[in-house]
Amino acid sequence: MRFENKVALITGGTSGIGLAVAQSLAQEGSKVVIVGRNQKKGEAALQSLKQIHSDVMYLSVDVSKSNEVKQMVHKTVSTFGKLDFAFNNAGNTEGKTALTHEFSEEDFDNMMGATIKGVWLCMKYELRAMLENGGGSIVNTSSLDAFLCSPGTTAYATGKSGIITLTKCVAHEYGKQGIRVNTLTPGAIKTSMIDSKFEGLSAEEAKRLEDKYNNLNTLGRIGTPKEAAAVVTWLMSDEATYITGQNIIADGGVSFV
Template sequence: MQIRFDNKVVLLTGGGGGIGRASALAFASAGAKVAVTDRDVAAGEETTAQVKALGAEALFIAADVMQAAQVQAMVAQVVAHFGRLDCAFNNAGIEEEHMRLADCEEATFDRIMGVNVKGVWLCMKYQIAQMLAQGGGAIVNTASVAGLVGAPKMSAYSASKHAVIGLTKSAAVEYGRKGIRVNAVCPGVIRTVMLERAVQADPKVAATVAGAHPIGRIGEPDEVAAAVLWLSSDASSFVTGLAHTVDGGLTSI
């Protein structure tokens, strides 16, 4: 089955690279009109340029998902430009800790929860309001396998991703009868900037995490993007409240 998004409008946060960029390009290739957002203007504009190079309509919006006014304005700008909002991929997120819980600084905890939890909550708040007004839509949030199991030396990150899954399931129940589906993707270790930072800190990490996945390798951003597109499409029309793993079997161990 070929998944298409012709004449559909898609909003992605954290679109400046990695899973966000791969998803933006995948949506564009499937016919969508794509709004890319990121705090990193240069990275976001580069993704937008790549989307346009595929022949798709695209818009870049610089936004901090922790700021309610910016998120509200972001959604309003998408609707003003494209006329509606059919799908949203809330992908913006950070991880800044590789330490035991008692060693994590309060400021680090607050920053992780601010972006990963408050950011997703704010995005859904304003996206859902628009989708209610127009009669439906689909939302996908980026959680993590760390939202399904414990993650040593990443307690705040793990807590934030458990919270994303809780927000996802609650919203799915609340708005299912209003034509709004809400799901989450839970990636394993994916070849992104986050992984690059971890490898720079400890070169042994790459081989260790690759071997931890039963499939025997690290995942690619395109593989997560494929799941995001399916969850956003009519092909998954009876799917909501799902925390969908894309983890090479990691959580099956």
């Protein structure tokens, strides 16, 4: 029980990688707050977490809205007394892709809101709570797209790329106050984000796309949410107390091929 009596806040914690992290931390004793926009999805995720830990809470929040983010941190601290861990993982997973000249300004703003601005806003309020707590650990989710720069993903890749620099800057600012800040950069992980790319494809097209994902990396397969969650859980733990400002890439080996 490495996280007994700890309090964790997980944005995008209602499915996929975030939910896997919530399960992992709760299994090891942490009180957990999960955050997403869709109430129904959030309540379902909460029910599954209640099987693991009694001190769990769901909050319906859009991380791009500052008043909602401020309330999110306030509600976490007023309910569970403090904030030890934050996983700023919510991101625009709806997959808007288009070449730059065809991408609308509104979509660009939404993309930045759900990626870089959302992470910045979350940290702005989480850091205040962690300073009061005498320290803490933050992990922010980027994406391998930040390095691949595939045509059509420019806005998403740019937002995710900024998260890596933002993480490093904030790590420098708060290291001496006992706050560690790191980035998780996942490659393809089997969540609804990847599943949505298979929607509407014929069996043959789906097979081709699956092969493409599998052949993209050295291990020859798509990763699981549990594999991504293991990295985050380790970063939060006392086994990683000398790690800050780092970007940990969990991509099955794409980035070194």
